[in-house]
Amino acid sequence: MICTLCPRKCGALRTDTAGEGRCGMPALPVVARAALHMWEEPPISGKRGAGTVFFSGCPLGCVFCQNERISHENFGKPVSVERLRAIFLELIGQGAHNIDLVNPTHFAHAVLQALEEPLPVPVVWNSGGYDRLETLRALEGKVDIYLPDLKYPDSAAAERYSAAADYPETAKAAILEMYRQTGPCVYDDGGLLKRGVIIRHLILPGRLAGAKAVMDWVAEQFPAGDVLFSLMSQYTPWGRAHDFPEIDRKLRRSEARAAEEYMVNLGLAGFAQDGSSAQAAFIPAFDLTGV
Numbered sequence: 001m002i003c004t005l006c007p008r009k010c011g012a013l014r015t016d017t018a019g020e021g022r023c024g025m026p027a028l029p030v031v032a033r034a035a036l037h038m039w040e041e042p043p044i045s046g047k048r049g050a051g052t053v054f055f056s057g058c059p060l061g062c063v064f065c066q067n068e069r070i071s072h073e074n075f076g077k078p079v080s081v082e083r084l085r086a087i088f089l090e091l092i093g094q095g096a097h098n099i100d101l102v103n104p105t106h107f108a109h110a111v112l113q114a115l116e117e118p119l120p121v122p123v124v125w126n127s128g129g130y131d132r133l134e135t136l137r138a139l140e141g142k143v144d145i146y147l148p149d150l151k152y153p154d155s156a157a158a159e160r161y162s163a164a165a166d167y168p169e170t171a172k173a174a175i176l177e178m179y180r181q182t183g184p185c186v187y188d189d190g191g192l193l194k195r196g197v198i199i200r201h202l203i204l205p206g207r208l209a210g211a212k213a214v215m216d217w218v219a220e221q222f223p224a225g226d227v228l229f230s231l232m233s234q235y236t237p238w239g240r241a242h243d244f245p246e247i248d249r250k251l252r253r254s255e256a257r258a259a260e261e262y263m264v265n266l267g268l269a270g271f272a273q274d275g276s277s278a279q280a281a282f283i284p285a286f287d288l289t290g291v
Helices: 079-095 105-114 133-139 154-161 167-180 208-221 239-243 252-267
Strands: 028-039 050-055 099-102 123-127 145-150 191-202 230-233 269-271
Touching: 028 079, 028 123, 050 079, 079 099, 079 105, 105 133, 145 154, 145 167, 154 167, 167 191, 191 208, 208 230, 208 252, 230 252, 252 269
Parallel strands: 050 099, 099 123, 123 145, 145 191, 191 230, 230 269
Antiparallel strands: 028 050
């Protein structure tokens, strides 16, 4: 295939065994782990867990990625579309509330094939927010819940930390398209999300103003409660963050508290996730479990 799935539209050749694009991935989906996951947002994980499938490779270049081993070091196992579908069904058999596709952007073509027949549980598109509109439109009717990041409000930070100066406008447009498809959040009788959008933001050290700008945009774009907002404060300088002095430290509690207070004052519905007591749980063992 000649790939234009992500916003980079690099036109790279991707065969079943190799890929020349920014993501470095072949055409066949590459999976690093498939298992029940209890550390997504509460209406996603519920009591039994999300059926989480971690894909390898990434169209972004985030220097602080906690999943560096699979995002940028290409660890994972290629699987057929038929095997990917079987993984979904196995997770559902284990009691998964939903199928949670983590970083699926560059495998959208395979995901669409695997979802040709509807699943009996919601499908979650869990991405970095760097999604191409045309690709998202092809997913309409296949994805029930969108769980994108909104990492940066400004292109300078997006270029410095993710090598994607076009990230802010691209992610914002993608989120608006996601909301167009799902509409306001819908829950089942147990409080689990059946349909809707949850927007995530990881607070970076020294970038409280950026976090506030992201929250301002969400509050301006969506009626209160129509989308959920997940404010994450579990930042640790993973990967190549040590090469960037301004983010080569953990987030201060005062920064997290100020962001949380701002979120409350804006009236954003959602969650303020403090990862300090369960840091390791946010990073599963990428050991081909369930693949």
